[in-house]
Amino acid sequence: MTTADHYRWQRFTPRERLARFAVFLGFAVALAASMRTVEVIPEFLYDAPTQVLDLFKRMWPIEYSYYPEGVHHALVETLHIASLGTLLAIVMAIPVGILGASNIVRVPALNWLAKLILVSSRSVNTLVWALLFVAVFGPGALAGTICIAFRSIGFVGKLFAEALEECDPGPIEALTAAGAPWPSVFLKGFWPQAAPAFWGIALFRWDINVRESAVIGLVGAGGIGMVLDTAMNLFHWDRVALVLLSIFSVVIIAELVVTNIRKRII
Amino acid sequence: MSGAEAFCRERPFKVNWPVRCAWFAAILYALYAANYLDVSWARFVVGLGNGATFLAEMVPPDFSRWQLLIDNLIETVEIAIIASAFGVLFSLPIGLLAARNLLPSWVTWPARTFIALCRSFHPVIFAILFVKAVGFGPLAGILTLVFASIGFIGKLFAEAIEEISLKPVEALRASGAPFISVIIYAVLPQVLNRFIGFASYQFDANLRNSTMVGIVGAGGIGGTMFAAFQRFDYDFLAAILLSIIGLVMLSEFISIRIKRVFQ
Amino acid sequence: MTTRTGNALAAQPERSLRVEHLVKAYQPGKPVLNDISFEVRGQNSVAIIGPSGTGKSTLIRCVNKLIPPTSGAVFVSGENISRLSGRALRHARRKIGMVFQEFNLVERLTVMENVLCGRLGYVSVWQAWRRTYPQDDIDRAFALLESIGLADFVHQRADSLSGGQRQRVGIARAIMQEPHVLLADEPTSSLDPKTSVEIMEVLVQLSEVHRIPLIINIHDVELARRFTSRIIGLSQGGIVFDGPPAELSNDHLKTIYGGEAWLQ
Numbered sequence: 105m106t107t108a109d110h111y112r113w114q115r116f117t118p119r120e121r122l123a124r125f126a127v128f129l130g131f132a133v134a135l136a137a138s139m140r141t142v143e144v145i146p147e148f149l150y151d152a153p154t155q156v157l158d159l160f161k162r163m164w165p166i167e168y169s170y171y172p173e174g175v176h177h178a179l180v181e182t183l184h185i186a187s188l189g190t191l192l193a194i195v196m197a198i199p200v201g202i203l204g205a206s207n208i209v210r211v212p213a214l215n216w217l218a219k220l221i222l223v224s225s226r227s228v229n230t231l232v233w234a235l236l237f238v239a240v241f242g243p244g245a246l247a248g249t250i251c252i253a254f255r256s257i258g259f260v261g262k263l264f265a266e267a268l269e270e271c272d273p274g275p276i277e278a279l280t281a282a283g284a285p286w287p288s289v290f291l292k293g294f295w296p297q298a299a300p301a302f303w304g305i306a307l308f309r310w311d312i313n314v315r316e317s318a319v320i321g322l323v324g325a326g327g328i329g330m331v332l333d334t335a336m337n338l339f340h341w342d343r344v345a346l347v348l349l350s351i352f353s354v355v356i357i358a359e360l361v362v363t364n365i366r367k368r369i370i
Numbered sequence: 371m372s373g374a375e376a377f378c379r380e381r382p383f384k385v386n387w388p389v390r391c392a393w394f395a396a397i398l399y400a401l402y403a404a405n406y407l408d409v410s411w412a413r414f415v416v417g418l419g420n421g422a423t424f425l426a427e428m429v430p431p432d433f434s435r436w437q438l439l440i441d442n443l444i445e446t447v448e449i450a451i452i453a454s455a456f457g458v459l460f461s462l463p464i465g466l467l468a469a470r471n472l473l474p475s476w477v478t479w480p481a482r483t484f485i486a487l488c489r490s491f492h493p494v495i496f497a498i499l500f501v502k503a504v505g506f507g508p509l510a511g512i513l514t515l516v517f518a519s520i521g522f523i524g525k526l527f528a529e530a531i532e533e534i535s536l537k538p539v540e541a542l543r544a545s546g547a548p549f550i551s552v553i554i555y556a557v558l559p560q561v562l563n564r565f566i567g568f569a570s571y572q573f574d575a576n577l578r579n580s581t582m583v584g585i586v587g588a589g590g591i592g593g594t595m596f597a598a599f600q601r602f603d604y605d606f607l608a609a610i611l612l613s614i615i616g617l618v619m620l621s622e623f624i625s626i627r628i629k630r631v632f633q
Numbered sequence: 634m635t636t637r638t639g640n641a642l643a644a645q646p647e648r649s650l651r652v653e654h655l656v657k658a659y660q661p662g663k664p665v666l667n668d669i670s671f672e673v674r675g676q677n678s679v680a681i682i683g684p685s686g687t688g689k690s691t692l693i694r695c696v697n698k699l700i701p702p703t704s705g706a707v708f709v710s711g712e713n714i715s716r717l718s719g720r721a722l723r724h725a726r727r728k729i730g731m732v733f734q735e736f737n738l739v740e741r742l743t744v745m746e747n748v749l750c751g752r753l754g755y756v757s758v759w760q761a762w763r764r765t766y767p768q769d770d771i772d773r774a775f776a777l778l779e780s781i782g783l784a785d786f787v788h789q790r791a792d793s794l795s796g797g798q799r800q801r802v803g804i805a806r807a808i809m810q811e812p813h814v815l816l817a818d819e820p821t822s823s824l825d826p827k828t829s830v831e832i833m834e835v836l837v838q839l840s841e842v843h844r845i846p847l848i849i850n851i852h853d854v855e856l857a858r859r860f861t862s863r864i865i866g867l868s869q870g871g872i873v874f875d876g877p878p879a880e881l882s883n884d885h886l887k888t889i890y891g892g893e894a895w896l897q
Contacts, residue, residue, distance in 0.1 A: 123631045124631060124632070126631075127628055127631050127632075131455070134451050135451055135452065135455050137448075138447075138448035138449075138451045138452050139452060141444075141448065142445065142448045142449065142452065142508050142512075143445075143507060143508060143589075144507070144508060144509045144512070145505070145507070145509070148504045148505050148507075148509060149504060149509060151504070152503050152504045152513075155502070155503040155504065156499075156503045159499065159502055159503060180406075181406070181407060184403040184406055184407050185407065187399070187403060188400060188403040188404060188407065188409070191396060191399075191400050192400075224615070227578065227614075227615050227618045227619070228611070228614075228615070229578055229579065229581060229582040230582075231494060231582045231585055231592075232581070232582065232595070232611070232614075235585075235595075235596070235599050236424075239420075239424055239599065239604075240417050240418075240420045240421040240424055241413065241414075241416075241417035241420070242417070242420075244408070245407035245408065245409060246407065246408070246409045246413055246414070246417070249407060249409055315490075315491075315492045316492060318492060318495075319492045319494040319495060322494060322498075322585070322586065323585065323596075326407070332495075332498075336498065348491070348495065351491070351495070352490055352491070355490045355491075356490065359490075
């Protein structure tokens with residue numbers, strides 16, 4: 105192999121190693137620079153365990169008696185915001201997803217338009233969407249619902265478009281060759297193939313939306329977050345604990361429901 | 371093509387009644403929920419009017435306070451970098467400990483519970499608690515995002531490990547390799563690509579979320595943005611939103627490049 | 634290289650495997666292996682034949698405790714494996730090379746990395762992580778790959794190889810361990826007939842060159858007869874035949890496999 109006494113073996117070519125080294129170095133430098141300049145007060149970090157413990161002490165005992173009076177209605181409202189927001193998102197995401205699937209709509213400009221809608225929906229955080237819609241619609245569940253819906257379009261639409269693009273072209277060609285009108289091609293060719301993925305995506309998003317709609321109330325967009333905000337501002341930590349516990353239970357239940365339904369439909 | 375003629379003449383597809391009922395129920399539910407939430411068309415239209423003024427006030431975006439904007443953006447990026455670094459660092463072992471095909475249940479059970487706890491609360495809630503615990507500022511944001519990262523990557527990484535082929539693992543165990551060497555040679559090569567994918571996705575997510583945790587006082591550009599909202603400073607707000615979107619796009623571009631190096 | 638191995642061999646006791654009264658029962662009272670005893674020493678290749686599900690794979694895996702035996706003892710070059718655990722077991726496993734039916738290579742690593750995997754029991758975790766193996770190991774790996782005709786594939790990923798090539802890599806990995814006994818679990822079952830013969834040739838030849846006793850699980854009686862000097866017939870968890878291939882008669886095969894129509 106070589107004229108040298110020994111065989112040489114190295115896992116990567118020098119070029120590959122250089123690229124990897126550069127990436128690692130970049131990470132290390134960025135991390136070091138961030139650690140140096142970020143304004144962290146170390147005393148606060150050392151103090152954290154005591155503070156957390158103090159927080160938990162104030163949370164205990166949980167004020168369960170507040171649930172019927174102050175929490176239940178908000179919790180139901182949260183679930184409605186999540187569900188209605190998801191439904192709205194589904195209705196809006198289907199056309200956008202179809203526009204975005206390059207194997208259905210063969211106009212690049214429309215594909216790009218759809219991609220733009222999807223990206224802007226996703227790159228703005230839920231809480232930021234909530235702020236925007238509170239400014240537009242005023243505080244309350246309406247802003248929350250629209251916020252959840254807008255934020256979900258990007259997620260559902262993107263994954264739906266991908267599911268459509270992965271469809272097997274065979275049956276679609278057959279339908280097109282048979283001269284079926286476009287809506288029939290979509291309903292009988294694409295939809296049956298993409299439907300399981302679509303419902304899976306929608307369910308998954310609903311699960312996420314339950315979590316998100318629990319916090320958008322912090323900026324005034326309705327639901328249990330508003331109760332949380334009030335309780336914290338008044339330092340009612342035992343109520344805060346109750347709210348957190350309620351959110352936790354609902355989130356767990358939602359996840360269980362989704363897992364069970366997914367098992368059945370997929 | 372006789373099948374196609376039949377397709378047009380009769381209905382070869384049965385009407386799927388359960389699905390129709392489900393659609394109907396969904397519509398009914400939507401009406402009920404809209405009523406419950408007091409979501410009405412009239413309010414929507416009024417809102418649209420507000421929205422128009424709102425948008426009008428956002429144009430043109432006001433970049434005159436760019437110094438503050440840049441400082442805040444840098445802090446946001448720093449929070450995201452530190453949180454991602456530690457989040458990825460911790461989620462690697464935790465994800466490994468949670469993989470049920472490699473380790474006994476007394477190890478995986480605590481790891482899985484921890485991951486589930488990290489996942490079940492929205493980052494904002496963590497942020498609130500950490501702000502109470504360590505005070506206002508970026509530290510709370512970093513801690514929040516570390517936990518969020520562990521919840522996300524830890525779970526996906528554990529699932530990825532549970533899907534690997536155990537054959538090479540058996541072979542290396544049979545050759546007397548130490549457990550860690552088995553992990554390095556038989557497990558990591560099978561999941562490394564996916565792990566890098568999760569990690570770079572999580573970096574993007576952390577960047578997006580670090581713009582959010584500021585809203586509750588955990589550092590980064592979110593605080594300034596929230597303040598701009600409350601002061602009806604909508605042209606500055608527009609500038610902030612545009613810079614956030616630009617930042618997120620830039621980081622997505624970089625992460626695509628980095629993934630290529632590790633292909 | 635040869636002198637080094639030669640000297641090392643002279644200093645060591647003869648390489649051997651001894652299995653004594655081995656019993657394995659997954660469910661109590663229903664043993665899969667019942668009181669198995671045999672001994673292999675020196676340059677000897679042994680085929681274990683028997684129908685599927687008769688515990689051949691379990692037997693092989695009980696030897697290196699991938700599956701813990703219920704009772705009985707296994708000695709490799711005189712060392713009792715069955716009582717070991719933890720680090721001692723790992724060190725004992727280094728002396729047992731294993732070749733698998735489905736090769737069990739790490740698909741995403743290169744051929745060389747896969748072969749060097751055989752040294753993982755000897756190098757530290759840190760060396761393994763950095764891929765800095767002793768030059769000696771790398772030299773031996775190259776020589777080994779050359780001798781089995783894979784010299785041109787050193788830098789290729791394992792998943793780009795054909796079945797026969799993969800199994801060669803699997804064998805090279807086992808030989809790299811410098812084992813005292815080589816176990817092969819149905820090494821040819823995933824291969825076509827021609828490649829199967831080639832793989833058997835490589836196995837037997839390498840075990841002879843490196844003087845490692847070879848034990849092969851195999852259901853193909855013809856291959857067993859052609860390549861090994863001793864056959865152990867397993868049926869319903871017990872040894873029903875143990876002797877040279879010439880003595881293996883159709884009657885024996887009938888007891889081992891049952892029926893006779895297939896013997897024509």
